[in-house]
Amino acid sequence: MTFTLVQSDIDAYKNDGAVLLKNVISRKWLDRVAGAIERDILDPGPFCHSYEPEDGQGRFHGNLRTWQNDPEFHAYCFETDLPKIAAQLFNTDKVNLLYDQIFVKEPGTANRTRWHNDQPYWPVSGQDVVSFWLALDQTTEENGRLEFVRGSHKWDRWFQPENFGEIKKGADGSGYEENPDYEKMPDIEANREEYDIIAWDMDPGDVIAFHGMTVHGAGGNYRDDIRRRGYTVRYTGADAWYDPRPGTAQPLISPDLKNGDPMNNDLFPVVWTQRI
């Protein structure tokens, strides 16, 4: 089954910075990704950013660049319809993988995912940067659905990266170098009524496509009977170049690229091209 993107999806992505795409990923792929997530939880690689909340309830499992460790993640990033959908959103003739990331909020993990935009975390500039967040569970306001500030990808505001989860007691700093050109994220959560916040309930297999500059966050998983497993894959197009600014996440630094280079090497491989 092939997913067909329609013009209104492309318009919503461009205007709002995020769009819900229904039923993109088949049950077969969901099962393969779900199995790979369980393997990763048991035996995570070096970029694992899991935490246990201080209230002792629940657990968050996060990890990235997992496509390099597990053939199922690798297959998902390369072989699903997602690279082609990215090409249509970008209107480009080439798509590269940026990286993939797991976000599992076990039942009772009440921690929010803080409001942030992604590109300040990543060594990439340009407009062709998209993430596809896949729901593996029914996802609602009660168990941590994603939320977006509509149109914030057009603000051109770069917010200082901060740690995703709790800083463990005894640890110091956020883990991200301060960038003097970045600003501190305003307290959106305390002033929600001032922002145009959009969100969708999701069924397993639904995907949200969102721009690398769109401000987003997610609720906690307040349910004690359902997980909230998300798996995001991020791609770049022709309008994207390597730009390792201060504050960039270290696992995405690639020593063989220099500032201004196209995103194109073993870490950021081509996954789709019209020329193939």
Ligand SMILES: O=C(O)CCC(=O)C(=O)O
């Ligand atoms: O799943 C979450 O809680 C956060 C996801 C996210 O921030 C992302 O995919 O960029």
